[in-house]
Amino acid sequence: MNIQDYKGVYIFAEQVDGKLSGIAFELLGKANELAKDLDTDVTAVVIGSGIKDLADQLAEYGADKVIVIDDPECKEYRTEPYAHALASAINEFKPEIMLVGATPIGRDLGPRVSARVATGLTADCTSLDIGDFPLQPIPGKEDEQLHKQLLMTRPAFGGNTIATIACPYNRPQMATVRPGVMQRQERKEGAKAEVIEFNPGFVPNNKYVEILDIVKSVSETVDIMDAKILVSGGRGMGGPENFKILRDLADALGGEVSCSRAVVDSGWMPKDMQVGQTGKTVRPQLYIACGISGAIQHLAGMEESDLIIAINKDETAPIFDVADYGIVGDLFKIVPELTEQIKAAKAAKK
Amino acid sequence: MKIVVCLKQVPDTKGGVQFNPDGTLNRAAMLAIMNPDDKAGLEAALRIKDECGAEVTVITMGLPKATDVLMEALAMGADKAILITDRVLGGADTWATSSTVAAGIKKLDYDLIITGRQAIDGDTAQVGPQISEHLDIPVISYAQDIKIDGDYVIVQRQFDDRYHVLKAKMPCLVTALGELAQPRYMTPGGIFDAVNADITVWSRADLTDLDDANIGLAGSPTKIAKASDKVRKGAGEKVTLDPKESVDYIMGKLNEKHII
Numbered sequence: 001m002n003i004q005d006y007k008g009v010y011i012f013a014e015q016v017d018g019k020l021s022g023i024a025f026e027l028l029g030k031a032n033e034l035a036k037d038l039d040t041d042v043t044a045v046v047i048g049s050g051i052k053d054l055a056d057q058l059a060e061y062g063a064d065k066v067i068v069i070d071d072p073e074c075k076e077y078r079t080e081p082y083a084h085a086l087a088s089a090i091n092e093f094k095p096e097i098m099l100v101g102a103t104p105i106g107r108d109l110g111p112r113v114s115a116r117v118a119t120g121l122t123a124d125c126t127s128l129d130i131g132d133f134p135l136q137p138i139p140g141k142e143d144e145q146l147h148k149q150l151l152m153t154r155p156a157f158g159g160n161t162i163a164t165i166a167c168p169y170n171r172p173q174m175a176t177v178r179p180g181v182m183q184r185q186e187r188k189e190g191a192k193a194e195v196i197e198f199n200p201g202f203v204p205n206n207k208y209v210e211i212l213d214i215v216k217s218v219s220e221t222v223d224i225m226d227a228k229i230l231v232s233g234g235r236g237m238g239g240p241e242n243f244k245i246l247r248d249l250a251d252a253l254g255g256e257v258s259c260s261r262a263v264v265d266s267g268w269m270p271k272d273m274q275v276g277q278t279g280k281t282v283r284p285q286l287y288i289a290c291g292i293s294g295a296i297q298h299l300a301g302m303e304e305s306d307l308i309i310a311i312n313k314d315e316t317a318p319i320f321d322v323a324d325y326g327i328v329g330d331l332f333k334i335v336p337e338l339t340e341q342i343k344a345a346k347a348a349k350k
Numbered sequence: 351m352k353i354v355v356c357l358k359q360v361p362d363t364k365g366g367v368q369f370n371p372d373g374t375l376n377r378a379a380m381l382a383i384m385n386p387d388d389k390a391g392l393e394a395a396l397r398i399k400d401e402c403g404a405e406v407t408v409i410t411m412g413l414p415k416a417t418d419v420l421m422e423a424l425a426m427g428a429d430k431a432i433l434i435t436d437r438v439l440g441g442a443d444t445w446a447t448s449s450t451v452a453a454g455i456k457k458l459d460y461d462l463i464i465t466g467r468q469a470i471d472g473d474t475a476q477v478g479p480q481i482s483e484h485l486d487i488p489v490i491s492y493a494q495d496i497k498i499d500g501d502y503v504i505v506q507r508q509f510d511d512r513y514h515v516l517k518a519k520m521p522c523l524v525t526a527l528g529e530l531a532q533p534r535y536m537t538p539g540g541i542f543d544a545v546n547a548d549i550t551v552w553s554r555a556d557l558t559d560l561d562d563a564n565i566g567l568a569g570s571p572t573k574i575a576k577a578s579d580k581v582r583k584g585a586g587e588k589v590t591l592d593p594k595e596s597v598d599y600i601m602g603k604l605n606e607k608h609i610i
Contacts, residue, residue, distance in 0.1 A: 076514075079479070079489055104509045108491040111444065111476035115483035120445055120571030123474035135575050151575060157361075157471055163577040170571040206519060207488045212504065213515035229609075253609070265529070272510055277473065286609055307607055308586075309600060315590065324586035325603050333593035334600075341601050345610050 006171035009035045010095035012086060013046040013058055013066075014105055016077070020046075020054055022225070023101030025184040027177060028062040030128055031099060032185060037130040038148060043067060043095065044193075047085045049075035052197075059193035062185050066193045067093065073202040076214065077105050080207040083112040088200030090117050095172045097150050099128075102176035110176045120167040121174045126181050127153035133166040150175070155277075155300055180225045180281040181304075217270065224273060229255025229286045232275060232302070233263060236291020236312060236331065240268035245335045246290060252342040258282065260292045276301035290331045294319025311335070351404045351498070351520075353395045354455055356465040356481070357423060358385045359416040384419040387466025391526030393533040394496050395464050396427045402498055405429050407458060411439060411451055417549055424544035425536035431547065432458075436554040441567030444472070448480030449569070453560035454552060455485065462503060463523040467492055475525070482523035490516050491525045 011027035013020060024044070031042045041064040046054050048070065055066040067089055073081040086109065090098060100106040100113075102124045114121035129151045137145040146166075150173040153164045167173040224230060231250040233243055243257065250257045259269045261276050275282050277297035287305035292298060294310070294317055302308070303322045310323035311331045320326040327334065361380035370376045384392075395406045408423040410416050411434040420431035434454050442450065455463065463485075465478035475491070482489035494513065495506040503522050507514045536544075554565070563569055591599060604610045 078516075079491070083483075104492060107475045108479060108489075111448075111474075111479035112483050112489065114476075115445065115448065115480040118445075118571075120443060121474075121476060122572055123444075123472075123476055133573065133575055156473060161577060161579055164575045165572050166575050167572050207486070209488050209490060209516045209518040209522075211514055212517050214512055215515070216512040271508075286604075286607075307609075309603070311596075315588070320588050321585045323588070325600070326586065326588035327596045327599065328588065328590040329593060329596045334596045337593060337597045338600055341597055342604070342610055345601070345605075 001171060003169075003171050006094045006096045008040050008043055008093075008095050009038065009097045010043045010045060010093070010099070010172070012098070012100040012106065012109070013044040013054070013063075014101050014103060015046060015048050015051055015054060016105075018048065018051055018054075020057060021101065021103065023103055023106070023177070023179045024058065025061045026179065026182040027099045027101060028058065029184040030177065030182040031097075032062045034097060034128060034130055034150070038096070040096070041065065043093070045069070045086060045089050047074050047082055049073075052195075055193055055195045059191045060187050060189060062188075063193045065196060067196045067198050069198055069200070071199055071202050073204070076211055078209060078211065079108055079112055080205075080209065081202050082109050083116060084202065085200060086113045087116040089198060090172060092198065092200075098172040098174045100174070100176045102178045106176050110174065114174050117172070119170040119172060119174055121176065122152040122154060122165045122167070123176050125152045125154045125175045125177045128175060128177070129153075133168045135164075149173070160296060178281050180283060217272070224256055224258045224275065225280050225282055227256035227258075227282070228284050229253045230258045230275070230282060230284045230305075231255055231288045231290065232258040232260065232292060233269075233290050234260040234292030234298075235262040235266070236293070237263065237268070238291075242332070243269065245332070245339070249288070249335055249339045249342070252339045252346070253286070255284070255286070260298050261295070289319050289323070290335060292319050293317045294322065351398075351402070351461040352459050353398060353404050353406045353462045353464065354458060354460045355388070355392045355395045355406060355408045355423070355428070356451060356463065356478070357388045357392065357408050357410045357419050358466070358469045359383070359410065359412050359419045360385045360469050360471045378413060378415075382415065382418065384422055385466050385469045387468060387526055387528045389466075389533045390528050390530045391464040391466050391524075392423055392426065392428065393531035394493075394526055395462075396534065397531060398462075398496070398498055399427065407432065409434070409451065409454055411435070411442075411447060411454070420549050421544045422536060424547050425540040426534055427540060430550070432550045432552060434552045434557070438554050438566050441570065442565065443570035443572045444474055444476040444480055445572070446565050446570045448477045448484055449564040450557065450560060451477070452481045452484035453557040455481065456559050457557075461520040462498075463487075463521070464496075465523065465525050467525045467527050478523060478525040485521075485523070487521045487523055488518045489523045489525070490518060493524045493526050493530055496524060496526075496530070
């Protein structure tokens with residue numbers, strides 16, 4: 001591997017049912033910052049079937065080039081045709097950096113592709129920078145310090161620790177990036193990218209699995225990662241029937257309802273409403289935690305929220321360690337009254 | 351049929367986390383348990399064994415004390431246990447780990463390999479899919495249900511808003527979600543058998559189909575530049591008030607922050 005041959009910042013532009021996922025735009029935002037530091041350009045790789053028209057959208061959010069891999073085999077996500085597609089693109093175009101979303105698709109695709117192209121992969125990054133490796137030169141070995149490396153920072157141990165990782169001697173430098181962490185850039189209407197159609201050929205083999213059925217969940221819930229205000233419930237809610245008071249409060253505030261892992265494990269709420277290490281990372285303007293003790297895995301998914309209010313009867317609950325305002329008290333008495341007062345305050349302003 | 355289940359001994363994240371001076375984990379200093387997703391995968395394998403008959407082999411790479419999780423697996427009902435342990439394998443990232451474990455599995459007969467989706471220490475979810483790549487077999491991640499149908503395995507793969515029902519010809523690797531199966535307890539008879547069972551121990555020299563360039567800290571493409579305890583933003587105000595005062599307090603803050 002000649003490292004000098006690898007150039008450019010690439011992102012995997014995830015799409016589902018012909019619609020680009022939010023993470024694609026977030027990765028483009030970050031990729032543009034990295035490309036600036038490296039004085040290079042940004043390429044999006046989009047894989048699917050009948051998805052050529054997505055190139056313009058990617059251009060408007062910061063892609064200089066778009067590699068389109070369009071084949072009927074890639075209609076619905078399957079590990080194998082997708083891994084073949086992305087690994088082939090990497091081998092053909094030789095990116096210096098390859099970013100993939102840490103979504104269920106990206107976390108399945110990333111490791112398979114990184115193993116195929118024989119490079120490292122850093123999972124679930126929350127911060128990416130260009131810098132030196134080692135961070136400080138080793139005395140006497142100053143000339144061995146490498147510059148312009150991708151420094152990938154990620155939480156580990158359920159959020160207990162933070163590690164910064166480099167991939168100095170292999171290319172591409174690959175990372176999966178947590179959704180909801182990177183900022184997308186402003187849309188540049190009418191921006192165009194150079195579109196490259198690339199098809200590595202798809203010959204089904206033992207690694208192609210057959211899709212017997214696709215079962216979509218019927219819930220009409222809004223994506224909690226897009227919500228500006230979240231009212232979140234934990235085990236302290238006592239049961240699914242009690243979530244109505246949270247829904248009422250969320251409605252009064254114009255927000256959404258989310259929950260902790262304990263609630264999902266108990267079957268009270270669906271998985272797509274879960275905040276935390278094994279759920280979603282959210283950073284709303286306001287996060288109201290009701291009856292959530294605040295396991296470290298939960299904190300990892302919400303502590304970047306702008307304002308955190310916690311209501312819990314246990315004054316030693318760890319949620320109070322990250323809350324801007326903590327109220328030790330009975331949420332069943334506080335929340336309904338709060339909802340009424342907010343409604344009244346909003347009505348008075350009209 | 352033959353099932354191989356990959357296990358990892360992990361520090362219980364409820365305890366503290368400690369590092370070696372080089373930034374790698376000091377596993378020796380922490381409380382250790384069987385990784386929860388792996389345990390669910392083991393349970394799924396044992397259920398297949400109960401229903402259609404199978405030989406279940408558990409394999410792990412780690413320090414010698416990782417025999418604890420192998421003993422636990424045997425006491426739950428696994429048939430054979432293998433420990434890969436060698437000083438030169440230490441400090442491995444997911445590439446080096448998956449290369450090493452795959453080299454061990456290559457020495458075995460297998461129809462189905464089950465790993466946990468992810469371990470609670472690294473949280474990467476990478477080693478299972480990477481093992482499948484080294485073995486050139488299909489992978490199905492995030493299994494919430496596994497069924498055997500002749501030479502095929504039928505798996506429900508969970509995604510955010512949907513699940514796929516996938517069918518793959520074995521040999522195949524499946525990664526298990528923690529909710530796949532509630533693990534059984536060890537039985538007294540199982541514990542007795544486990545104590546008397548032999549655990550196969552392989553060192554680096556036993557893994558012939560493995561390049562030195564792909565093992566341990568030196569064979570890991572990713573390098574730790576820095577590791578540290580997370581700095582949290584710290585607690586704000588905490589008040590204990592009666593319900594009415596609490597509501598007034600929150601309303602005051604929401605007004606102050608221009609939320610209402």
